[in-house]
Amino acid sequence: MDMRAIFLGLAFALMWSSAFTSARIIVAAAPPMSALSLRFLLSGLIAIGLALALGQSWRLTRSQWRSTVVFGICQNALYLGLYFIAMQTIEASLAAIIASTMPLLVALSGWLLLGQRVAPLGLAGLVAGFAGVALIMGARLQGGVDGLGVVLCVVGVSALTVATLALRHAMSGGNLLMVVGLQMLVGSAALAGPALLTETFVVDWSWTLVAAFAYTTLVPGLAATVVWFLLVNRIGAIKAATFHFLNPFFGVAIAAVLLGERLGALDLAGVAVISFGILAVQLSRVPQA
DSSP, X not given: OOHHHHHHHHHHHHHHHHHHHHHHHHHTTSOHHHHHXXXXXXXXXXXXXXXXXXTOOSOOOHHHHHHHHHHIIIIIIIIIHHHHHHTXXXXXXXXXXXXXXXXXXXXXXXXHTSOOOOOHHHHHHHHHHHHHHHHHHHHHHHTTOOHHHHHHHHHHHHHHHHHHHHHHHHHTTSOHHHHHHHHHHHHHHHHHHHHHHHOOOXXXXXXXXXXXXXXXXXXXXXXXXXXHHHHXXXXXXXXXXXXXXXXXXXXHHHHHHHHOOOOOHHHHHHHHHHHHHHHHHHHHHSOOO
């Protein structure tokens, strides 16, 4: 892993983790699915415009089209849609912690469903990671956290796991930026119908809302996705996913600084355990030289 890969990985982790704080600001002032659908529409059009300017083609392979649709529905519509709804009632730090379990769920799915071998270090990481989640959930549930919001986040991160498993097929065939833009349009379309049927478009306009929306559209929405695809293309999905161990730390730190969310000792202990569990799982899967 060279310095460019390390820079890409750190940039991705920071951008991905910051999305929960900006989303929390947005859903406090605007209907969640409508805001997210608009965000994906804008991000998708920008990405497609840049792709066309770079000479990329609409002609994707059949596996790319299939992965684009699955990725757009599972990550954008289900994962982020459910998270935006949930963050109306739960804190950004808790949402970030639940989302950070995705590498653990990917490893667990590979073991249980795909028959992939898990090394002893990986098994220890899985146990530690889920134990850290249980530690945090126990403390938060006793403190009166919204149970429905937690359930929505759990379902959402499960959908993200499916999207991650489908990512490998979207990488082959080129047209990276075009794939990014198209999967965002798929997510926008999938969210538009439920938003029109269930939400009233009432917005409490402010400069904070505008800034948060612009940020989440351009940075977590577009830049982080492109950086993730570049990182996976450069060092492979297994090594790239190692950087997810930083997400619990970054997620809770950004929420604490920008939103003033308070963290207890059990939260911090759980974040540390989850992070080292994720790192152990990923290190156990990286081929040794």
